[in-house]
Amino acid sequence: MMVNKRTTMPDPVGYINNIHVEPDCIDHPVTRRILARAKKIPVKVVSSEKFSIPDLGSYPGSLTKGKRNLLLSKNRGKFFKPCPGTREYICCDYQVLNIGMNCAMDCVYCILQAYLNNPHLSFFVNIEDLLAEVSEAFAQDPKRFWRIGTGEFTDSLALDSLTGLSRGLIEFMRDKDSAVLELKTKTSVIENLEGLDHGGRTVVAWSLNTPAIVANEEFRTASLEQRLAAAARCASWGYKLAFHFDPIIYHADWEQGYSETIARLFAMVPREHIVWISMGCLRYLPALKKIAAYRFPKSKFFHEEFIEGLDGKARYFRTLRVEMYKHIYVQLQQHAEAKTCIYLCMENNEIWQEIFGFTPDDRGGLPKMLDAAVGESI
Numbered sequence: 396m397m398v399n400k401r402t403t404m405p406d407p408v409g410y411i412n413n414i415h416v417e418p419d420c421i422d423h424p425v426t427r428r429i430l431a432r433a434k435k436i437p438v439k440v441v442s443s444e445k446f447s448i449p450d451l452g453s454y455p456g457s458l459t460k461g462k463r464n465l466l467l468s469k470n471r472g473k474f475f476k477p478c479p480g481t482r483e484y485i486c487c488d489y490q491v492l493n494i495g496m497n498c499a500m501d502c503v504y505c506i507l508q509a510y511l512n513n514p515h516l517s518f519f520v521n522i523e524d525l526l527a528e529v530s531e532a533f534a535q536d537p538k539r540f541w542r543i544g545t546g547e548f549t550d551s552l553a554l555d556s557l558t559g560l561s562r563g564l565i566e567f568m569r570d571k572d573s574a575v576l577e578l579k580t581k582t583s584v585i586e587n588l589e590g591l592d593h594g595g596r597t598v599v600a601w602s603l604n605t606p607a608i609v610a611n612e613e614f615r616t617a618s619l620e621q622r623l624a625a626a627a628r629c630a631s632w633g634y635k636l637a638f639h640f641d642p643i644i645y646h647a648d649w650e651q652g653y654s655e656t657i658a659r660l661f662a663m664v665p666r667e668h669i670v671w672i673s674m675g676c677l678r679y680l681p682a683l684k685k686i687a688a689y690r691f692p693k694s695k696f697f698h699e700e701f702i703e704g705l706d707g708k709a710r711y712f713r714t715l716r717v718e719m720y721k722h723i724y725v726q727l728q729q730h731a732e733a734k735t736c737i738y739l740c741m742e743n744n745e746i747w748q749e750i751f752g753f754t755p756d757d758r759g760g761l762p763k764m765l766d767a768a769v770g771e772s773i
């Protein structure tokens with residue numbers, strides 16, 4: 396099934412056509428709360444005999460249908476794991492909190508298309524187990540500082556108007572002195588964040604790109620203006636903010652596009668609230684190219700030249716990556732406060748040296764740099 400043109404709805408929940416509930420979740424209070432909010436969305440209980448999720452047809456067409464079919468289930472595995480960074484590149488030592496899988500939005504470059512083996516949009520209702528697991532991890536390693544994110548296998552806020560999860564997580568984190576939670580999103584769904592005592596322990600983050608990439612390659616997401624307006628509101632509620640230029644994509648007039656986005660960012664958002672800004676050039680699993688070509692035949696950016704990185708992912712040639720990082724960094728530097736940590740995602744020391752004139756090791760390592768950026772501001 397091909398996906399063609401950009402559509403925008405303020406809340407990605409509006410794209411969900413069906414909710415499927417696993418039988419052992421139907422009486423869970425979180426399920427009841429979600430179903431009460433879902434109102435008009437048809438609900439089906441998954442057959443207890445087969446205990447199987449509904450068939451969405453063959454892959455990769457099933458990916459498109461999966462985004463409209465929400466499965467409420469329990470996570471029977473672990474919720475809390477280190478981010479799957481690779482040894483070959485410098486990673487930020489992030490902890491992933493797995494709240495669910497897949498996303499109701501639809502970005503052409505989304506790695507989840509090639510990564511997940513289940514096309515359904517899913518949400519884990521056993522939040523009590525999630526919080527217990529995090530509490531236990533904190534207790535076992537009390538000297539550690541944790542940076543935690545929920546936006547690895549899904550978007551942190553895409554289902555929030557339905558699940559209300561952000562409120563529970565933000566309130567849980569409020570008094571955790573050794574941790575900070577990052578909610579990373581491409582939505583403007585921030586209503587649940589208003590009026591909370593967050594204790595400075597939650598960073599709200601947006602992925603940003605050029606107006607052309609947002610319009611042509613990030614379907615169902617909030618516009619750049621909507622994202623930045625949402626960020627400004629979160630700042631007015633006292634939240635720390637972060638921004639991710641990731642993936643940076645080579646396309647016509649990219650210099651002008653990234654310059655425009657950076658100018659808009661600093662015109663709309665108070666810079667003193669920004670704790671970190673990352674930059675990461677497009678990288679992808681080889682399988683993704685074929686899937687994206689099938690689902691988004693009008694997209695052309697995969698036709699550029701790529702090399703295989705040490706992690707097996709395709710990436711631009713070094714000269715192009717450096718050129719793009721330099722262009723963006725120079726402008727970020729002009730606007731950002733000195734305390735904002737501007738960093739590269741999944742690059743090596745040589746590229747760091749070329750862009751910033753130092754390596755993370757010179758400053759105690761990337762995790763320490765990020766801890767300091769957020770720790771200093773709490």
Ligand code: SF4
Nearest residue numbers: 498500501502505549
């Ligand atoms: S918003 Fe993020 S998780 Fe959702 S489709 Fe886009 S890249 Fe994937």
